[in-house]
Amino acid sequence: MIRFENVSVTYDGADEPAVRAVDFEVPEGELALLVGPSGVGKSTVLGAVSGLVPHFTGGTLHGRVTVAGRDTRTHKPRELADVVGTVGQDPLSHFVTDTVEDELAYGMESLGLAPDVMRRRVEETLDLLGLADLRDRPVSALSGGQRQRVAIGSVLTPHPRVLVLDEPTSALDPAAAEEVLAVLQRLVHDLGTTVLMAEHRLERVVQYADRVVLLPGPGERPLLGAPAEVMAVSPVFPPVVDLGRLAGWSPLPLTVRDARRRAAPLRERLADLEPRREAAPAPAPPPAGRRLFGRAKPDAPSPAHVAEVRSLAVRRDRVQALRHVDLTVAPGEAVALMGRNGAGKSTLLGALVGLVAPSSGSVRTGDAVPHRTRPRDLVRRVGLVPQEPRDLLYADTVAAECAAADQDAGAEPGTCRALLSELLPGVSDDTHPRDLSEGQRLTLALAVVLTARPPLILLDEPTRGLDYAAKARLVTLLRALAAEGHAIVLATHDVELAAELAHRVVLLAEGEVIADGPAAEVVVASPSFAPQVAKVLAPQHWLTVAQVREALS
Ligand SMILES: Nc1ncnc2c1ncn2[C@@H]1O[C@H](COP(=O)(O)OP(=O)(O)OP(=O)(O)O)[C@@H](O)[C@H]1O
Numbered sequence: 001m002i003r004f005e006n007v008s009v010t011y012d013g014a015d016e017p018a019v020r021a022v023d024f025e026v027p028e029g030e031l032a033l034l035v036g037p038s039g040v041g042k043s044t045v046l047g048a049v050s051g052l053v054p055h056f057t058g059g060t061l062h063g064r065v066t067v068a069g070r071d072t073r074t075h076k077p078r079e080l081a082d083v084v085g086t087v088g089q090d091p092l093s094h095f096v097t098d099t100v101e102d103e104l105a106y107g108m109e110s111l112g113l114a115p116d117v118m119r120r121r122v123e124e125t126l127d128l129l130g131l132a133d134l135r136d137r138p139v140s141a142l143s144g145g146q147r148q149r150v151a152i153g154s155v156l157t158p159h160p161r162v163l164v165l166d167e168p169t170s171a172l173d174p175a176a177a178e179e180v181l182a183v184l185q186r187l188v189h190d191l192g193t194t195v196l197m198a199e200h201r202l203e204r205v206v207q208y209a210d211r212v213v214l215l216p217g218p219g220e221r222p223l224l225g226a227p228a229e230v231m232a233v234s235p236v237f238p239p240v241v242d243l244g245r246l247a248g249w250s251p252l253p254l255t256v257r258d259a260r261r262r263a264a265p266l267r268e269r270l271a272d273l274e275p276r277r278e279a280a281p282a283p284a285p286p287p288a289g290r291r292l293f294g295r296a297k298p299d300a301p302s303p304a305h306v307a308e309v310r311s312l313a314v315r316r317d318r319v320q321a322l323r324h325v326d327l328t329v330a331p332g333e334a335v336a337l338m339g340r341n342g343a344g345k346s347t348l349l350g351a352l353v354g355l356v357a358p359s360s361g362s363v364r365t366g367d368a369v370p371h372r373t374r375p376r377d378l379v380r381r382v383g384l385v386p387q388e389p390r391d392l393l394y395a396d397t398v399a400a401e402c403a404a405a406d407q408d409a410g411a412e413p414g415t416c417r418a419l420l421s422e423l424l425p426g427v428s429d430d431t432h433p434r435d436l437s438e439g440q441r442l443t444l445a446l447a448v449v450l451t452a453r454p455p456l457i458l459l460d461e462p463t464r465g466l467d468y469a470a471k472a473r474l475v476t477l478l479r480a481l482a483a484e485g486h487a488i489v490l491a492t493h494d495v496e497l498a499a500e501l502a503h504r505v506v507l508l509a510e511g512e513v514i515a516d517g518p519a520a521e522v523v524v525a526s527p528s529f530a531p532q533v534a535k536v537l538a539p540q541h542w543l544t545v546a547q548v549r550e551a552l553s
């Protein structure tokens with residue numbers, strides 16, 4: 001149904017092809033998963049199926065890509081729209097109408113479907129994706145995950161024969177991700193839909209795949225096979241595979257269930273051992289000593305709390321986004337904000353950085369009231385890496401963006417660039433931020449914010465587009481910052497990241513805090529938020545493969 005014949009793509013101005021010698025086929029009615037490190041060319045491969053590459057992106061495509069027999073080089077995306085439905089990484093850029101319901105109907109309207117069929121499919125999709133309560137909402141007033149669900153719904157309604165999805169669960173809470181994947185699996189099994197999907201969070205998706213296409217490195221020939229076969233050699237793999245490799249299980253388990261069946265002997269070996277946990281910070285001022293970026297800390301006296309939120313309520317249009325929220329964050333603490341899509345996580349981060357004003361209650365970051373403080377003064381107290389990193393980037397090359405960040409932060413020239421290379425090697429100076437891959441762009445935004453080394457660092461979904469190695473480097477860097485006394489608050493659906501990094505987890509539901517406690521206790525108490533290792537080794541309290549590896553060594 002989808003066929004690549006020796007395809008390579010070279011973007012304009014690039015010396016080397018972004019992908020090379022891509023040769024594979026996805027038969028009708030199969031779900032193929034495209035995996036590989038950040039920036040390796042997954043979105044490029046997907047774009048070649050929907051025709052966006054090279055029609056919209058520019059560049060040169062050699063070889064041949066066909067979908068349902070149509071050559072995507074001679075057919076424009078518009079001429080493929082009746083067969084291929086595409087969801088890209090940035091839902092907002094897809095939206096063409098104003099409200100959720102109109103957006104779900106739009107694709108069908110342009111294909112000229114009968115009104116009664118359209119009505120029925122809109123209703124079905126609203127139910128299927130849990131969007132019924134949002135049907136009249138403007139798409140611009142949705143949370144990140146709500147937007148992603150609408151974007152997926154809008155490509156499902158026309159019932160395309162082929163679905164091309166780029167990280168479709170990256171903004172979804174764990175339960176919503178499971179629902180969406182179950183819907184996709186039903187389409188594949190019952191309607192014979194063909195799906196090609198790129199995803200980094202393999203713990204969520206690998207068990208749904210019929211086959212896996214691995215892009216091992218930039219410009220390297222892809223490797224194809226059954227999920228377990230590819231996972232055995234892949235540089236990217238989920239925690240359950242990591243645990244299986246560590247324990248020497250063969251065949252490798254791909255699901256928690258498979259792993260639990262093999263885990264009894266491992267649990268026995270671990271029975272008398274204790275997981276080592278990252279120490280929660282002492283509530284003292286940050287220690288002197290080595291500084292990560294060679295600059296002294298801001299010399300204001302360190303308050304007991306870098307952030308203090310009291311009885312905060314926020315109303316956004318018709319929605320009560322937060323109510324009665326109390327939260328304090330101490331220097332050196334890493335706090336994960338978790339909870340369903342639309343629970344209020346981004347709103348809380350927005351309030352801490354002055355983007356959202358309280359309707360009642362109070363917010364302080366350090367000695368400032370954020371929404372009344374000039375942005376120029378706030379940068380030294382708090383920095384936010386937004387859910388959409390584009391919102392932070394305005395220069396036309398990576399080098400200019402980094403130079404501006406150094407200047408704004410009063411940092412040594414080269415600081416931002418060094419951070420970027422440390423987090424994700426291989427991003428070139430003269431690329432336009434618009435042309436970076438999702439993971440590269442996010443890492444650039446992170447480097448920009450970290451350059452100012454604010455005492456409070458806020459991150460909204462900081463692992464979209466990041467492979468496991470980049471995530472591990474991010475964790476190392478954030479831990480080092482926390483050890484220096486920086487406080488970190490991150491909104492995330494990535495349970496594995498929360499398990500690795502957070503001292504404390506704050507769970508939000510419908511705008512209220514419903515749990516606030518040590519990460520190990522809060523995540524393990526909930527089947528949705530427990531990381532894979534915790535599920536495999538329960539009732540023991542291990543959270544990460546790193547803890548198990550260390551205990552056994
Ligand atoms: N329009 C473009 N112009 C120039 N270079 C581009 C363009 N789009 C992507 N690239 C470059 O091509 C390479 C592959 O990017 P691509 O987005 O396909 O990677 P990816 O595997 O999807 O990454 P991620 O996992 O971070 O989403 C990157 O180095 C990127 O900078």
Ligand SMILES: Nc1ncnc2c1ncn2[C@@H]1O[C@H](COP(=O)(O)OP(=O)(O)OP(=O)(O)O)[C@@H](O)[C@H]1O
Pocket residue numbers: 140141142143144145146171173316317318319320321339340341342343344345346347348491
């Ligand atoms: N700009 C806006 N205008 C009006 N309402 C908004 C706006 N942004 C978000 N909302 C609403 O406020 C509520 C909280 O949204 P918020 O973005 O804080 O949730 P979230 O927990 O970050 O969700 P997600 O996990 O999907 O990112 C949601 O009901 C959302 O629809």
